[in-house]
Amino acid sequence: MKRRRDLAGAVAGGMQGETGANAGTSAGERSAAARKLRRIVAVAATFAALASLLASCSSGKAKDAKGSSGVYYEIFVRSFADSNGDGIGDLKGIEQKLDYLEALGVDGLWLTPIQPSPSYHGYDVTDYYGINPQFGTMDDYKSLLAAAHKHGMKVLMDLVVNHTSAEHPWFAASASGKDDAHRNWYTWAEDRGLSTSAMSATGGEAWHAAKGGDHYLGTFWSGMPDLNFDEPAVRAEMIKIGNFWLDHGVDGFRLDAAKHVYEDFKSQANSPAIAKKNQAWWQEFRRGLAGKHPDVYLVGEVWSSAGAIVPYVKDALDSTFDFDLSDWIRDAAVKGTASDMPSRLERTSEIFARESGGKYVDATFLDNHDRDRFMSLAGGDVAKGKLAAAILLTMPGRPFVYYGEELGMQGAGADERKREPMRWTKSGADPNSTKAGQGQSKAGEGEMGRAPSGAAAGQTRWESSVANTDPAVSVEAQDGDAGSMLSRYRELIALRARSAALRDGAIVPIEAEPPAGTVAYVRATAEERVYVGHNLTAEPKTLALDAETAKTYRKLWYASESGASLKDGTITLPAYGTVILK
Numbered sequence: 005m006k007r008r009r010d011l012a013g014a015v016a017g018g019m020q021g022e023t024g025a026n027a028g029t030s031a032g033e034r035s036a037a038a039r040k041l042r043r044i045v046a047v048a049a050t051f052a053a054l055a056s057l058l059a060s061c062s063s064g065k066a067k068d069a070k071g072s073s074g075v076y077y078e079i080f081v082r083s084f085a086d087s088n089g090d091g092i093g094d095l096k097g098i099e100q101k102l103d104y105l106e107a108l109g110v111d112g113l114w115l116t117p118i119q120p121s122p123s124y125h126g127y128d129v130t131d132y133y134g135i136n137p138q139f140g141t142m143d144d145y146k147s148l149l150a151a152a153h154k155h156g157m158k159v160l161m162d163l164v165v166n167h168t169s170a171e172h173p174w175f176a177a178s179a180s181g182k183d184d185a186h187r188n189w190y191t192w193a194e195d196r197g198l199s200t201s202a203m204s205a206t207g208g209e210a211w212h213a214a215k216g217g218d219h220y221l222g223t224f225w226s227g228m229p230d231l232n233f234d235e236p237a238v239r240a241e242m243i244k245i246g247n248f249w250l251d252h253g254v255d256g257f258r259l260d261a262a263k264h265v266y267e268d269f270k271s272q273a274n275s276p277a278i279a280k281k282n283q284a285w286w287q288e289f290r291r292g293l294a295g296k297h298p299d300v301y302l303v304g305e306v307w308s309s310a311g312a313i314v315p316y317v318k319d320a321l322d323s324t325f326d327f328d329l330s331d332w333i334r335d336a337a338v339k340g341t342a343s344d345m346p347s348r349l350e351r352t353s354e355i356f357a358r359e360s361g362g363k364y365v366d367a368t369f370l371d372n373h374d375r376d377r378f379m380s381l382a383g384g385d386v387a388k389g390k391l392a393a394a395i396l397l398t399m400p401g402r403p404f405v406y407y408g409e410e411l412g413m414q415g416a417g418a419d420e421r422k423r424e425p426m427r428w429t430k431s432g433a434d435p436n437s438t439k440a441g442q443g444q445s446k447a448g449e450g451e452m453g454r455a456p457s458g459a460a461a462g463q464t465r466w467e468s469s470v471a472n473t474d475p476a477v478s479v480e481a482q483d484g485d486a487g488s489m490l491s492r493y494r495e496l497i498a499l500r501a502r503s504a505a506l507r508d509g510a511i512v513p514i515e516a517e518p519p520a521g522t523v524a525y526v527r528a529t530a531e532e533r534v535y536v537g538h539n540l541t542a543e544p545k546t547l548a549l550d551a552e553t554a555k556t557y558r559k560l561w562y563a564s565e566s567g568a569s570l571k572d573g574t575i576t577l578p579a580y581g582t583v584i585l586k
Contacts, residue, residue: 073501074508075397076112076160076404077105080373080423081139082124083464084407091465093426095140099148101462102155104479108410108490109497112158114258114303116373118145121169124466125373125419126162127260128169128228132245142252149253158255160301165242166261167228175229179214188235191221191268203270210269223268224261233265233285243292246300250293256301262286262316262324263306279315286320303367310352317360323367323402330369333399337392338382340540342523346513349400353510366401371409373423376416378409380471386412387580390492391538394564394582397496398536400511400527410493411482414471421471425464430475432463492564499562499584505532506584516550522577534561535585539577547575557585 085097095118105113117126120136135142152159168175177186182195193200193211200219204210211219212226221230231238246257266281267273286304293300303323306313313324332345349366356364370392371377382388389412396403408426415422425432475481482488500506509527518524521541527534535557539545544567549557554573562584569576575583 072111073109073497074402075110075497075500076114076402077110078114078372078404078406080116080407081118082466083423084426085462086464092138093464095144095148097462099151102151106155108494109501110157112160113152114160114404115162117162117164122171127164129164130169130172133248146253160256160258161249161254162260163257164260166264167224167230170227170229179216189232189238190229191232193219205264205267205270205272221268223264230268239288243289246293247296250297250300259302259304262304263308274312283315283320286316290320314355314359317356317364322363323365325367325369326401333370333392333395334378334381336395336523336540337388340521342540346511346525349511350513367404368396368399368401369404370396371406377414377422379412380414380416384414386489389489390564391580393493393496395538397500398506400509410490411479412477412489420467424467424469424472427472427478428463429480430478432469432473432478503532503534504529505534518547519545521545522547537575537577537583539579539581542579544579545577547577549573559586561586
């Protein structure tokens with residue numbers, strides 16, 4: 005789902021109001037004291053969050069036998085790995101690639117929708133209790149979960165609760181007449197005396213005509229009718245569905261379109277009343293799952309600015325995806341511009357920690373299935389891709405890596421371009437696509453020969469590769485190449501697993517303004533502090549540490565590029581380079 009909101013200063017504005025009240029003749033001293041106090045609070049909040057996370061990890065289904073990186077990996081199932089040679093990614097294909105994912109260093113997987121659906125992407129479900137036959141069977145799913153847990157990985161599945169497919173039996177029953185038991189499971193304008201002229205929250209038509217002439221609500225499009233969460237039976241059914249999958253071994257859910265459960269119309273954007281209704285539902289959903297599954301992990305897609313996310317973190321969602329930070333990383337790595345994001349992260353972390361009782365963990369990311377891939381924005385520049393990875397994986401939170409991001413895959417514009425087949429081989433996808441209709445071939449049709457073997461094993465070919473035709477952008481080409489993008493991702497994820505500060509620490513902005521084209525910050529826990537510096541430009545840069553900082557950080561612990569150095573309190577940063585000091 006495509007939803008984009010401009011970066012808002014709601015949270016930052018609130019903090020400015022708080023500090024402004026203390027202005028006086030000693031404003032500089034008070035400002036410095038306020039900054040120090042905020043950092044103490046942030047670190048304390050981080051410790052509380054860490055304690056909560058450690059408790060959940062110790063009792064979860066996937067045991068951490070190795071060092072934990074905290075990194076998750078988004079898999080667009082159709083595009084990832086094919087086990088039977090039909091060109092379509094499937095559950096067995098994912099299971100066969102768990103060794104690759106373990107070598108990458110990830111601790112968890114997020115699977116895009118796996119339930120039956122008429123669309124190739126799966127975000128319009130026709131059976132919440134089933135498995136798309138193109139992806140496999142329930143036994144295949146159970147096997148994947150067991151194998152992933154054995155590899156120390158948790159598994160999240162995409163749960164689309166805001167809407168169903170127009171082909172779902174519930175909707176067919178609802179549309180059949182006003183006396184049907186499912187009538188109120190969806191919202192019908194005529195039943196409520198509502199005008200059908202309102203614009204949807206996503207900018208299109210909100211109301212769509214059914215065969216009988218009545219109009220139903222569909223925030224995204226006519227093929228995705230919205231469920232009515234004012235109906236108690238709908239809420240109870242969604243909780244039942246969640247528990248069904250948890251009973252089968254899944255560890256949690258990525259919750260699609262989480263804010264649109266009640267935010268249906270453009271006029272409702274940023275409405276406190278709507279936010280309160282959304283909060284109440286997600287709190288009810290958590291209670292309905294946590295009684296039987298207390299360790300369930302819920303991460304929501306709330307495509308909004310930080311200030312609008314606050315209602316979702318109190319006794320509701322464990323994480324929400326940080327679109328603001330994703331935009332900032334993209335701008336920093338592509339344009340070489342840095343803003344006050346470290347300071348902003350520090351402030352928002354304090355607020356989220358306070359509202360969640362220290363339980364909230366930011367879900368950070370660079371790419372996902374809805375956004376133009378970073379490497380397309382960067383014009384295929386590998387150096388910028390490595391820089392973006394270094395920023396993402398040294399920031400606080402729980403990073404999510406989109407499949408193929410670790411190879412430098414590209415894709416922009418049409419959604420299919422952002423979801424092209426994973427490049428396992430240099431030759432890549434077959435130029436002949438098997439998609440039919442809306443991009444989904446029928447099970448058993450479009451046979452493309454025997455399952456490949458050896459280096460070609462797992463290559464999907466459901467869609468022609470247009471954005472990814474370079475043989476160098478493949479696992480086959482990059483595996484074993486120390487200078488490749490894949491090796492850099494493995495290196496950075498391993499680094500995160502080795503450092504408590506990088507994995508779990510608070511972010512502490514640097515007092516002194518770094519030179520233009522650079523960004524620096526400290527990551528800190530009670531046991532460890534590290535200094536992180538990035539050069540956002542194509543020219544070498546130097547960062548002069550103040551006396552106190554130079555005394556604290558004396559060791560060049562990591563350098564992404566040759567030529568980096570630390571001497572007499574001065575850091576030399578090569579082009580697009582990253583250093584970490586201890």
